[in-house]
Amino acid sequence: MTKRSRVHQSTPENERAILEAALTLAVTAGYEGTTMAEVARLSGLPTGSVYWHFNNKEQLFAELIEYCFGKWKEDHTGPTNRDLLRRSIAGSAGGSTDPENKAEAFWILALLFALEKRLADNAARKKYLDVRRQMFELMVQRVEPQIPGSVLAADPDFGRKMVVLGRALTDGFYIAASAGDDIDFMEFADLSASAVEALIARRAAMAEGEVEK
Template identity: 25%
Template sequence: MSKDKILTEALSLFASRGYEGATLSELASRVGMKKASIYSHYKNKEEIFWAVIDCAYQEEIAKLSTGMKEVQHLAFRERLHNMMDQHVHFYKENDENANLWRRMTLFPPQDFKEGLKAKLLEYEQQFNEMLEQDLDRAIQSGEIREVNRDTGLAMINCILDGLFVEYSYYDDEEFNKRVEAVKVMTWRAFLPAGKEAE
């Protein structure tokens, strides 16, 4: 139980203050134990940090996987838009996981930059594996044109990354307009030749 409590409070600290701004003394105070007691669970702050990152990563992958499975019965267009909405919802969330990912993506601690990049690429790889199945199924059913898989995946990832950055600059009304515009143009890119976008 103490280990879970340490990770919960560490997530809050890292999300709000970053790695450098979080101290083990404050973490111990929040958990309700002496600083020395933390070392019986973790050897140092860095080990706690990576445990927090791993937990946050696993949670988001699980949410995405569940969300995509829940809409498998829908047409590809709806599945694609739902997946975009899942990411947009995450960008808008003000919970600890979302705040942690924002901070670690945009302002990674210099010492952990490469490790965080590897973790984000791991997330992208798992996301791509889920999305590949959707693309293949939609191509086989004739819902979308025959597209190069890598090109399609790269386009969707670039769009999602672009929306992530855009959310930092625009108010909700303007951002939502951009999300809807992206949905329209993305669908047009996938439409079979001769079909008109609705």
């Protein structure tokens, strides 16, 4: 195995500078338009240093997805399911066109990895699909405790179904934002949350025999 040169020092600061440069380029130039040389230029580090930290662009983007996932885990919290849905639709999808909100804008690009079947063996695509599964499980853990026990007793998968619904809504609003649709994302986040809350309330009433199926 070839040993890495001691000329390039591995430091958290250098790695973060490279990832932030890659993130800036990714949301403006996309995957195809981002080059290691341009990442080096924007980060202020030698090209050799970028390659020292990341063997190629696939590995760089795979690490960038993990980097943005860390930010996502910090941001996607809230005391209620309504707060979570607001954060996903208004904060993430609605904020994804804001040039200053690079971490959110990046998820539009990451979402495209799931659609690009020609990239089936791409390390970044595989990383995104893995992170997407982790996101799903984390949201299930956050959503289920707020669903009445009677509902989960009647349908143990109901929490997962709500996360599937919430994800479908969020993905749709990401597309709407990317397409430039002129909509009030906070308004639609609240409408979506109200619809989900009404569905949960109806299921609770059904489970308790207060309404017919």
